Amino acid sequence: MERERIIITDLRTQEARDAxxxxxxxxxxxxxxxxxxxxxxEAALGAFAARHAENLVAVIHPAPxxxxxxxxxxxxxxxxxxxxxxxxxxxxxxxxxxxxxxxxHDGAVIYLxxxxxEKPVGRGFLFxxxxxxAQMLAREANQDYGPDGVRTYFVxxxxxxxxxxxxxxxxxxxxxxxxxxxxxxxxxxxxxxxxLGFLVTPDAAPLMxxxxxxxxxxxxxxxxxxxxxxxxxxERK
Amino acid sequence: xxxxxxxxxxxxxxxxxVGAGVVRVLCGAGIRCCINxxxxxxxxEETLRAVREAGGEAFVYQADVSDPAQVEAMVDAVVRRxxxxxILVNNAAMQPNRYIDEYDTASLxxxxxxxxxxxxxxxxxxxxxxxxxxxxxxxNMSSVHAKRPTCFDAGYSMTKGAIRMFTRELALExxxxxxxxxxxxxxxxxxxxxxGHPKWDLKSPKETGNPALRGVNRMVEPVDVGxxxxxxxxxxxxxxxxxxxxxxxxxxxx
Numbered sequence: 001m002e003r004e005r006i007i008i009t010d011l012r013t014q015e016a017r018d019a020x021x022x023x024x025x026x027x028x029x030x031x032x033x034x035x036x037x038x039x040x041x042e043a044a045l046g047a048f049a050a051r052h053a054e055n056l057v058a059v060i061h062p063a064p065x066x067x068x069x070x071x072x073x074x075x076x077x078x079x080x081x082x083x084x085x086x087x088x089x090x091x092x093x094x095x096x097x098x099x100x101x102x103x104x105h106d107g108a109v110i111y112l113x114x115x116x117x118e119k120p121v122g123r124g125f126l127f128x129x130x131x132x133x134a135q136m137l138a139r140e141a142n143q144d145y146g147p148d149g150v151r152t153y154f155v156x157x158x159x160x161x162x163x164x165x166x167x168x169x170x171x172x173x174x175x176x177x178x179x180x181x182x183x184x185x186x187x188x189x190x191x192x193x194x195x196l197g198f199l200v201t202p203d204a205a206p207l208m209x210x211x212x213x214x215x216x217x218x219x220x221x222x223x224x225x226x227x228x229x230x231x232x233x234x235e236r237k
Numbered sequence: 238x239x240x241x242x243x244x245x246x247x248x249x250x251x252x253x254x255v256g257a258g259v260v261r262v263l264c265g266a267g268i269r270c271c272i273n274x275x276x277x278x279x280x281x282e283e284t285l286r287a288v289r290e291a292g293g294e295a296f297v298y299q300a301d302v303s304d305p306a307q308v309e310a311m312v313d314a315v316v317r318r319x320x321x322x323x324i325l326v327n328n329a330a331m332q333p334n335r336y337i338d339e340y341d342t343a344s345l346x347x348x349x350x351x352x353x354x355x356x357x358x359x360x361x362x363x364x365x366x367x368x369x370x371x372x373x374x375x376x377n378m379s380s381v382h383a384k385r386p387t388c389f390d391a392g393y394s395m396t397k398g399a400i401r402m403f404t405r406e407l408a409l410e411x412x413x414x415x416x417x418x419x420x421x422x423x424x425x426x427x428x429x430x431x432x433g434h435p436k437w438d439l440k441s442p443k444e445t446g447n448p449a450l451r452g453v454n455r456m457v458e459p460v461d462v463g464x465x466x467x468x469x470x471x472x473x474x475x476x477x478x479x480x481x482x483x484x485x486x487x488x489x490x491x
Contacts (some may be wrong), residue, residue, distance in 0.1 A: 042342055071410055072361055076305060079357060083349045087395055091345055095337055117402065120479070125406035129353060129399040136383065136398030137337075140391035144337050 003029040005055045006200060009039055009062065009093055015112065015157060015192055016062040022193035023200075029055065039089035042096065049096045058108040058200035059097040061090060063134065066116075066127045074126060086130015090137050094152075098145045105149035110199050111138050112192070115156045115215050135211065142209035151208040153199050158215025160187050182217045191216075244372070245319040246470070247312065249273040249302055249359055250329030252281025254428040255378065258459020259326055260284055262467050264293030271315045272297045273329060280429075302329045302355030303347075312362040322366035324470050327356040328378040330396070337391040345392050352396035356403060364411070373416035374470045377404050378462075379481060381424045381489050401481065408479030417478040419469050424485025427456040457484055 006023045008016050011032045023030035033039065037048045064085040069078060094109055101107030116124065117131035138154035145152065178186050192214055198204050199212075213219065246263050250256040252274035260270050261284070270288070272295050274281035281297045288295045298314055300307040315322050330352045333344070340348075356377055367373035382390075383397035400420060408418035465482055468474055483489060 040342055071357065071407055072364060074357070074361075079354060080346075080350075083346070083353070087349060087399065088342060088345055091337065091340065091391070091395065092342060095340075098337070117398075120402065120405040120409050122406070122409045125357075125403055125410075128402035128406050132383070132398035132400075132402035133353075133395035134398075136386065136394040137391060139386040140388075140394050141337060143386050143388050144391065 002055050003027060004057045005029040005031070005052065006058050006060065007031055007033065007049075007052060007056065007097070008060045009033045009089075010064065012065050013062050014163065014189070015160065016060070018190040019060060019112070019193055019196050022190060022197065026197060028057075028200075040084045040092045042092050045092055045096045049100055053100045056097075056100060056107065058110060059093060060110045060112050060196060060200075061093045061134075062112040063114050063131060064089075064127075066114075066121070066124060068121070068123050069126055070123050071125060078126065082126035082130060086127065087133035087137075090130075090134040094137060094141050094145075098141060098150050098152075101150040102145060102148040106202075107149070108151040108153065108200055108204070109138075109141060109145075110196065111135075111152070111154045112196070113154055113156055115158050115213065115219050117154070117156055117211075119219050138211075139209060146208065151202075151205055153204070153208060154211050155192065155195065155199075156211055156213045156215065157192055158187065158213075158218045160189055160191055180218050185216075187214075187216045243321075244268045244323040244370075244470075245270070245315060245321050246324035246326060247271045247273065247315050247322060247359070247363065248326040248328060249355065250275075250378075251326070252284050252297065253277055255423065255426055255459045255462050256326070256328040257284040258461075259328065259463040259466050260295060261288060261291070261293075262460050262463025263324070263326075263470075264288045264295050265291060266467055267293075268324065268470075269293075269319055270295040271311070271318075273302070273311060274299055275301050275329065302358060303350040305358050308355075308358040309362050312359070312366065316366055321370065322363055323370040323372055324374045324376070325359055325363040325367065326376045326378070326466060327359055329355050330378070332390055332393045334390045335392060336389065340392050345395075348392045348396060349399075352393070353399045353403060356400060360407060364414075364416070367411075367416050368414050370416075372470065372472060372475075373411075373414065375407065375411075375416065375418040376466050376469050377418070377420040379404070379420040379422045381422050381483065381485055383420075383422055383481070385489065404481065405479045412478065415475075417469070417475065419474075419477055419479070420481045421462060421465060422481045422483040422485075423457065423462060424483070424488045425456055426462065426484075427458055455486075457486055 117135040251272040300311040404420040
């Protein structure tokens with residue numbers, strides 16, 4: 001029996017590389033889009049997709065790496081590049097692979113995105129704008145392609161223990177980040193893999209079109225708790 | 238002079254539609270306005286005429302917000318003419334009404350450069366002047382389609398989703414400068430030209446057939462948006478930043 005194929009469009013982030021290894025371990029034919037295929041070049045991506053459409057069941061499109069830059073420091077080239085990587089690539093992936101899934105009347109497009117589709121980073125507008133755009137694209141694709149059997153999911157990932165942002169001062173959001181989890185513990189590396197493994201199956205169809213926040217409760221949590229004179233208080237870092 | 242009479246606003250896409258309603262309200266409150274237009278200067282001149290007849294002060298400046306040089310020249314022109322800039326209303330945008338498949342890379346990049354790039358360029362050029370203002374304000378025109386898909390324009394929705402996050406990020410960055418940044422999530426608004434899908438060309442929300450909206454007998458008017466923006470620009474709204482105010486007569490509730 002031929003192995004089912006899963007394509008992960010961009011391997012520049014750790015969680016994307018982890019997902020590739022995870023699906024490979026599950027027995028899928030997991031592969032990425034080669035570096036020389038531009039994700040916002042419709043012709044090039046379309047040619048790649050056509051060559052790899054056989055047994056394709058899902059495409060996972062990760063958000064690009066976080067770029068930190070203030071509004072006044074960004075220039076036209078950086079702005080255009082961020083738009084291409086964050087928004088235009090998501091559209092191109094949707095159109096190209098969504099078209100293949102429409103013909104098959106089956107398949108999933110999973111946007112492996114970020115909590116920064118809702119929560120600002122602070123000096124991260126180039127990244128957050130792309131996340132917000134991809135989030136709306138996922139909702140549009142759900143309406144546009146859903147009737148043709150295409151399932152779309154938008155995953156808002158948080159920070160995992162091996163995410164370099166979690167150990168950096170790239171944004172105040174990440175200061176003392178482990179204390180910002182209700183469990184006081186950051187999710188471990190590869191913690192999203194089981195979720196992705198579920199989403200690529202037809203059993204996940206009732207979740208389509210939804211925003212799936214997978215951040216360990218971080219964005220709904222105001223701070224870490226502290227005991228003073230026997231009573232618990234929340235304290236912001 | 239009152240506080241309002243000293244203040245100066247730049248309203249992009251202020252010559253027609255929602256932008257013209259914003260200009261009329263701000264000028265009616267004594268705020269001097271630059272009415273930015275691009276493709277339709279005749280309508281901008283008509284808006285200017287109405288403002289002046291009502292006793293307001295404004296001028297028209299034609300500039301393409303996708304061109305950084307034109308944006309910088311426009312902001313310079315405002316400051317040269319009035320000596321200050323207190324309020325930026327980012328409103329200029331386009332809505333091509335295309336499904337996902339109907340876009341190509343170039344057309345989506347063009348839309349991105351206007352609908353979100355224009356907001357960034359204008360903010361970048363205006364921020365140094367807004368820092369000098371006692372009530373620096375940025376208001377970004379967004380849409381209910383920053384939350385709910387349009388079903389007829391994926392690209393437009395993407396740019397509005399981007400504006401939602403643009404607003405939150407900019408609000409964070411400018412907190413230390415006491416400049417507030419907010420967005421209007423606008424629903425269907427009665428304007429002099431059609432932007433939405435023809436089948437949604439409604440005269441009032443009650444025409445949606447939803448019983449919950451039977452009592453809503455008129456659409457949002459451009460001046461309704463202007464009144465909300467006038468409040469956001471007031472001293473009383475100083476605590477509001479990074480927020481989105483939905484103006485849709487309750488349509489998003491059903």
